[in-house]
Amino acid sequence: MTFASLWLVVILLINVISVGAAQEKKGSTSKLRTIPKRMHFQVRSQCKLFKTWKMKQLCNQVASDPNIVKMGRKVRAFVKNNDEKRFSKRMRKLSSNARALTIPTPPVDGFTMPSISRTLSSNTGFQCTKSCPSYSSLLSGKTPIQRSFSPWESCAHYDPLRFPQWLKLGFCSCKGCINPETKNEDMSFVSEPITVNITVLKRKPGVSFSECKNPNVGCEKALLEVTLGCTCVLPKGT
Template identity: 35%
Template sequence: MSNLISLLCILLFSIKIGTSQPTHESNHQHNDTTHESNQVDTENFVLTATTAKPEEETTLSILEQFRRALPTVPTAKPAKIPRIPAHKGIIKKCKLLPTYRLRESCKSIAENGLIYSMEKNVLAFVNRTEEKEFYKKESVTGERSLSFGIALPGEQNCDATCPSGKEWSTATEKHERSFSPWGYCDNYDPDRLPQWISYAKCKCKGCMDPNTLEENLSYSSIELKTAIPVLRKEQEVMDFQDCTNKKCKESVVEIVIGCYCFLPFIS
């Protein structure tokens, strides 16, 4: 009897072991499957990364070939800022003015195109001694009207005589061959910088007729005007070297730069 019981216990134990073994094997197989799937994913990722790199290199190489195929555009050099021409005589006087603002204003006057074009017809005196020295030399040549060594304010040396037909037809200067010819005058103002400027003045009231080579009063000569910058001091200030920002200020002067022919309205 005891032997039978022992045999039954051995049989039950063996059955229990047989039933539990597949479960362990299934867990083991599941772990192996998970590991294999992870390994496959890793291999796929590595494969994707390794296969993507040649594609990127191919794309870059195509772009590089396209870039090299384009025509080479030369690199533009930075443009040089053109230097503004300035009237040398006035620039020298600007350095003698006492304040920075006045010097800068004087510089802008010297760089004005009209003043620059006047050349020797523009003069600027900073002090009275310099002015008197100039007039002593001028009094010998008699080129300008003088009074006690100082020029009279206003117009000087005006060339405003209407030409005859022969003078007009044989003139060489453009302003003298115009249908409305003009000449130039010097203008002096001791309280203005520059003191001497040149401006145009119509020679005829009418216009020159190319058929008769005479003045035709049916037409009118009209002045063409513009404005230029100047420095103006108060009369109580003797020299521009004694100027202050309050006593000397920027201003504009209207001058005539030429003449043109005009047909008057007939009512």
């Protein structure tokens, strides 16, 4: 074999090795792309506290929900009961003058969803301070939300049977809409919530999230319908 032939064989071997390495790298890159680019940092930090791989995967699905990611720092999730109780106790002290509102909660098979009282509850409810705004406050509003004829608020909502326990949810501030002519709330129109489903985990009473090992045994993934904003519409049947 001449030197030129030997050199050609070496070049061919190098090309084969390079192609194989490139394909392996491409395969590993495709696997990495299955991991969501954006995840809620605090929720994700709690996922490692679940005891089984299945529960950790469900937790990662919650952390990667885009609507939960957008809620930012208002979202707080806890696997350990003691951590959740300490944080919630501090939050209730900060919102001692708040009011709680009722929201429709979709049924979840196998779970009893706690009702939200119209009076401030130490267990569940919205932690909000504002009610239906006046027309003058709309005129001074700096954002489209604050100037809307169907205004809404976004504030903290707490549910101990849910993961994350604390979410940033919206609610319509008025039952009707602000009429620009009368400058008062007009009950001939309706403030209709704009909703979306988010991914959460639910647990049965008496079972802590730290005890959950298998889905559907005490804990379960669920879709929760939440309000992102409100729009002014005519009442049904008109």
